Amino acid sequence: MPFVAALKTLLGEHGVLTEAQDRAAFERDWRGLVQHPALAVALPKATEQVSEIVKLCAAHNIAIVPQGGNTGLVAGGVPIANTPQLILSFNRMNTIRALDLEADSIIAEAGVPLARVREAAATAGRLFPVSFAADGTAQLGGAISTNAGGVQVLSYGNMRAQVLGLEVVLADGAIWHGLHALPKDNTGYDLKQVFIGAEGTLGLITAACLRLHPAPRAMAAALVGTGSAAQAMALFRAVRQVAGPALTLCEFMTAPAMQLGGTPPFAAPAYLLLEISALEDDATPQALLERVLATALAEGTASDAVIAQSGQQRLALLGLREHIPEGELAAGGALKHDIAVPLGRMADMVAQAESFIAQHHPGCRLNIFGHLGDGNLHINVRPPSGQSLAALTPVKAAITSGIEAIAVSLGGSFSAEHGIGQFRLSAMAAYKSPESLDLMRRLKQAFDPAGLFNPGKTIPPERLHD
Numbered sequence: 001m002p003f004v005a006a007l008k009t010l011l012g013e014h015g016v017l018t019e020a021q022d023r024a025a026f027e028r029d030w031r032g033l034v035q036h037p038a039l040a041v042a043l044p045k046a047t048e049q050v051s052e053i054v055k056l057c058a059a060h061n062i063a064i065v066p067q068g069g070n071t072g073l074v075a076g077g078v079p080i081a082n083t084p085q086l087i088l089s090f091n092r093m094n095t096i097r098a099l100d101l102e103a104d105s106i107i108a109e110a111g112v113p114l115a116r117v118r119e120a121a122a123t124a125g126r127l128f129p130v131s132f133a134a135d136g137t138a139q140l141g142g143a144i145s146t147n148a149g150g151v152q153v154l155s156y157g158n159m160r161a162q163v164l165g166l167e168v169v170l171a172d173g174a175i176w177h178g179l180h181a182l183p184k185d186n187t188g189y190d191l192k193q194v195f196i197g198a199e200g201t202l203g204l205i206t207a208a209c210l211r212l213h214p215a216p217r218a219m220a221a222a223l224v225g226t227g228s229a230a231q232a233m234a235l236f237r238a239v240r241q242v243a244g245p246a247l248t249l250c251e252f253m254t255a256p257a258m259q260l261g262g263t264p265p266f267a268a269p270a271y272l273l274l275e276i277s278a279l280e281d282d283a284t285p286q287a288l289l290e291r292v293l294a295t296a297l298a299e300g301t302a303s304d305a306v307i308a309q310s311g312q313q314r315l316a317l318l319g320l321r322e323h324i325p326e327g328e329l330a331a332g333g334a335l336k337h338d339i340a341v342p343l344g345r346m347a348d349m350v351a352q353a354e355s356f357i358a359q360h361h362p363g364c365r366l367n368i369f370g371h372l373g374d375g376n377l378h379i380n381v382r383p384p385s386g387q388s389l390a391a392l393t394p395v396k397a398a399i400t401s402g403i404e405a406i407a408v409s410l411g412g413s414f415s416a417e418h419g420i421g422q423f424r425l426s427a428m429a430a431y432k433s434p435e436s437l438d439l440m441r442r443l444k445q446a447f448d449p450a451g452l453f454n455p456g457k458t459i460p461p462e463r464l465h466d
């Protein structure tokens, strides 16, 4: 039986999309930068169906592009050019299977949006802490496969830190049942770790068991004006020193970035958004913020500050940060970068990026924001005023490799939380050691010898490295 007909027999008419207009939104990445055709989009409803799809694709030699909410920023979840591919969407695998308050864990299918996991946890009086602007659409499987971070990594860690167990369909169609809720399990290799951050190149995650945390009872947020990234770092250190792990959020934005997110309550060259959480139901976080900000204002590391006086005001302050990526896209987009450097090099990173752009690409506008407390900034470059993003095409590679080279020279990474996908392959070839690439290729060979899962992503082809 031909491939698509066999797929329809397996999933039913509604489980397979073949028409170009139905496939289009699945074939295009979030920013609309890449679009290549797939043979079809498969919408399985159960793990067993995913397993059957894998066997069918293996028999027909058709590659599988796993896709969650398709909010990834490196085109990992959309097809590559000139390859027969099936998009396997997890949209219909969206059941929360179990919530266990005694084990402080939740088991949910890959297609459950992250925000729904958080809501389910909150309803039960718990916290699921991974949170970012796209989490209403981004799904559990996609977030695990990119090891997503977000705004609360500082205190709770990234996606990897939340995963207790996984259920994964392997390249031969076998189902690996690893949905344990064990915080400790030293029985040989920790196999689930291999799939986290693997961008769908080693297996298809169908469900996950996640750790839940106690829900904070009191939270206080403040927006603080600072003069520079160096001052922002000084302020971060001061707050961290007194608040410790209660400092659950520390986001940095330069003034141009802030303007893309909304209208700030006061003008400053740069801003720090801080949030302190407490497990006790009292005014401690607010008092702590007031105290530390009074010192910062007196010492001059802060020029101005507002502390949210209500839950609504707190959300409004967080919204200013959250809306930046969408504001940037609406304003024409940017060359995006997702670097990380050791905390002690953060101010150097910003200063060197600013002088690199001023010197080599004058007129280009920097849009710098991100997770300062994690050493992770998005150093995005917008075209000169009045020009479209396309105007940067001739210098795109030079700008990106310039920014990435600064991060690497400071002991950092060229991809902190977005992954590699299709967009960061040349950086992988340039900066990843031959030993690391060799180990990754051997892992790929062991898990997916036929190259069925997500070809053209994550691992650069050998010739790029030579």
Ligand SMILES: Cc1cc2nc3c(=O)[nH]c(=O)nc-3n(C[C@H](O)[C@H](O)[C@H](O)COP(=O)(O)OP(=O)(O)OC[C@H]3O[C@@H](n4cnc5c(N)ncnc54)[C@H](O)[C@@H]3O)c2cc1C
Pocket (backbone or CB within 6 Å): 030, 065, 066, 067, 068, 069, 070, 071, 072, 073, 075, 076, 077, 078, 090, 110, 131, 132, 133, 134, 137, 138, 139, 140, 141, 142, 143, 144, 145, 146, 147, 148, 149, 150, 151, 199, 200, 201, 203, 204, 205, 206, 325, 326, 417, 418, 421, 454, 457
């Ligand atoms: C506005 C905006 C803000 C963002 N902010 C942040 C942020 O603060 N921090 C951060 O870390 N990221 C952020 N991101 C990017 C983030 O990585 C993705 O949003 C999210 O992690 C991917 O989830 P998704 O379901 O959309 O996955 P997709 O984009 O569909 O896929 C991502 C990757 O995972 C693979 N994949 C998807 N599902 C599975 C599965 N079930 N099994 C195996 N592989 C699978 C895909 O093949 C692809 O390689 C942001 C994105 C946007 C648009």
